[in-house]
Amino acid sequence: MDTTIKNSNLKSEEYFINMGPQHPATHGVLRLLLTIDGEIIKKVEPDLGYIHRSIEKMCERDSYQQIVHLTDRMDYLSSHINNEAVCLTVENALQLEIPDRVKVIRTIIGELTRIASHTLWWGVMGMDVGALTTYFYGFRDREMINDIFEETCGARLTMNYNIPGGLMFDIHPNFVKRTKEFIAHFKTKLPEYDTLLTGNVIFQKRMKGVGMLTKEDAISFGASGPVGRGSGYSCDVRKHHPYSALDKVTFNEVLKTEGDSFARYQVRIEEMWESMSIIEQLIDNIPEGDVQVATNAVIKLPKGEFYQKVETARGELGVYINSTGTKNPYRLKFRSPGFSNLSLLNHIAVGGKIGDLVASMATLDLVIPDIDR
Amino acid sequence: MTNEALQNLISSWIPELEFTEEGSQFLNISVKPEQLHQLLSQLKSNAETSLDYLFCLTGMDYEKSLGVIYHLESTTHRHIVVVKVQTEDRENPTFDSVCDIWRTAEFHEREVFDFFGIKFNNHPNLKRLFLTDEWEGFPLRKDYVDEINMVIK
Numbered sequence: 054m055d056t057t058i059k060n061s062n063l064k065s066e067e068y069f070i071n072m073g074p075q076h077p078a079t080h081g082v083l084r085l086l087l088t089i090d091g092e093i094i095k096k097v098e099p100d101l102g103y104i105h106r107s108i109e110k111m112c113e114r115d116s117y118q119q120i121v122h123l124t125d126r127m128d129y130l131s132s133h134i135n136n137e138a139v140c141l142t143v144e145n146a147l148q149l150e151i152p153d154r155v156k157v158i159r160t161i162i163g164e165l166t167r168i169a170s171h172t173l174w175w176g177v178m179g180m181d182v183g184a185l186t187t188y189f190y191g192f193r194d195r196e197m198i199n200d201i202f203e204e205t206c207g208a209r210l211t212m213n214y215n216i217p218g219g220l221m222f223d224i225h226p227n228f229v230k231r232t233k234e235f236i237a238h239f240k241t242k243l244p245e246y247d248t249l250l251t252g253n254v255i256f257q258k259r260m261k262g263v264g265m266l267t268k269e270d271a272i273s274f275g276a277s278g279p280v281g282r283g284s285g286y287s288c289d290v291r292k293h294h295p296y297s298a299l300d301k302v303t304f305n306e307v308l309k310t311e312g313d314s315f316a317r318y319q320v321r322i323e324e325m326w327e328s329m330s331i332i333e334q335l336i337d338n339i340p341e342g343d344v345q346v347a348t349n350a351v352i353k354l355p356k357g358e359f360y361q362k363v364e365t366a367r368g369e370l371g372v373y374i375n376s377t378g379t380k381n382p383y384r385l386k387f388r389s390p391g392f393s394n395l396s397l398l399n400h401i402a403v404g405g406k407i408g409d410l411v412a413s414m415a416t417l418d419l420v421i422p423d424i425d426r
Numbered sequence: 427m428t429n430e431a432l433q434n435l436i437s438s439w440i441p442e443l444e445f446t447e448e449g450s451q452f453l454n455i456s457v458k459p460e461q462l463h464q465l466l467s468q469l470k471s472n473a474e475t476s477l478d479y480l481f482c483l484t485g486m487d488y489e490k491s492l493g494v495i496y497h498l499e500s501t502t503h504r505h506i507v508v509v510k511v512q513t514e515d516r517e518n519p520t521f522d523s524v525c526d527i528w529r530t531a532e533f534h535e536r537e538v539f540d541f542f543g544i545k546f547n548n549h550p551n552l553k554r555l556f557l558t559d560e561w562e563g564f565p566l567r568k569d570y571v572d573e574i575n576m577v578i579k
Contacts, residue, residue, distance in 0.1 A: 105557075110566055175561060274530050359450075369481065373484055388497075398530075
């Protein structure tokens with residue numbers, strides 16, 4: 054407490070304010086109940102459910118082909134990877150042998166999705182701490198990936214390309230050329246991100262030493278993705294449980310041990326370099342072959358339980374399917390990365406200022422429909 | 427550790443556990459509600475199992491009973507174990523909370539409470555997470571009926 058206040062009759066007392074559900078820094082309809090003492094945060098309690106659609110209940114009613122299309126409405130910035138997660142679960146349950154061509158294309162598309170998501174995150178991250186230019190830089194580069202996806206699957210946001218058994222159709226004739234053009238373009242543009250924002254003194258002061266998360270807490274809170282790796286916790290599903298063609302490529306798992314907002318920021322920036330390297334390794338070597346394995350029009354999974362985890366741009370997405378042998382899952386659960394990452398927000402924000410909460414929350418890279426499934 | 431070695435080790439702690447790998451890619455352990463907390467806390471603290479990462483906590487409605495499934499992974503040994511618990515009490519289903527073992531459970535258990543009505547003893551803040559406090563019933567239960575909001579085919 055400030056001494057001038059201590060020596061006067063003025064008292065400070067705790068009170069609570071609402072942040073959201075329509076707050077620009079919450080990036081969606083997330084409501085936070087903040088208990089604050091002046092500018093110091095005492096407690097952050099998220100209030101969820103403003104866009105909950107009960108996707109898990111809808112899945113119990115739908116066929117496996119239909120379920121795939123619900124998942125890109127969860128984390129809409131990782132839609133291809135979400136689709137892939139459900140497809141992999143179904144394919145593993147049916148023990149389908151997926152052609153190498155499909156695996157390689159899925160991996161390339163997945164890494165393009167990751168870059169698209171991280172560029173958008175970088176844009177809004179800068180905006181959250183008052184740097185408006187980043188938003189235009191991020192969207193400029195993301196636009197090229199969106200164009201590739203539009204040509205590939207016809208959509209720019211809730212994209213569907215994966216189906217149980219492979220891909221809906223083959224890649225567009227321009228796909229390889231445009232992806233290479235993008236990589237060449239982005240290699241000259243990604244260093245601009247560093248000169249524009251990373252090295253900025255004001256930005257670094259907002260980020261360094263703020264929103265501290267230790268490795269033990271990261272594991273205990275179930276953190277995953279760049280949030281976990283910023284605390285030195287090796288949690289990359291692509292490394293530990295490789296899927297599709299990820300076992301055929303070499304890449305580094307980016308780890309930072311500082312555990313602050315700046316570390317999480319750096320992990321995402323470096324991950325974009327790694328994603329580009331993965332795409333470069335695969336783009337000239339897409340094997341020839343089919344893009345689909347024939348499945349029955351009505352897919353029935355065998356009786357049992359199936360689990361698949363994948364690494365989305367936000368972290369570990371898990372799909373748990375409990376099947377009784379019918380055409381619908383008996384129970385389907387999505388373990389979404391954002392849900393666990395949100396649960397540690399109170400932990401890293403308490404004791405800090407409201408402005409720091411906004412900056413820390415931006416480095417968690419929350420997508421609210423992923424939390425409100 | 428292999429699943430067999432894990433099974434031998436864990437069964438030496440609590441004799442009544444049921445192990446199965448049928449219909450699942452992981453080692454599944456069924457435990458009685460009264461032994462749940464003891465088992466899970468030992469699975470985390472024991473250096474050989476060291477299951478420190480609770481990556482998924484799922485509520486289940488088996489129609490006759492209600493249950494919870496814990497998916498656990500060790501970040502040092504990288505083995506995975508699934509623990510299941512069930513109760514036939516549909517009026518007042520209650521299990522011990524594992525928030526003191528894994529802090530991620532706080533949100534996950536609130537989600538299960540919200541959608542399945544399963545209560546957790548010693549949970550620091552057990553209240554609805556997604557739905558409003560006035561909401562009646564538990565939507566992910568199989569016998570839940572909502573004629574207005576649900577489209578049934």
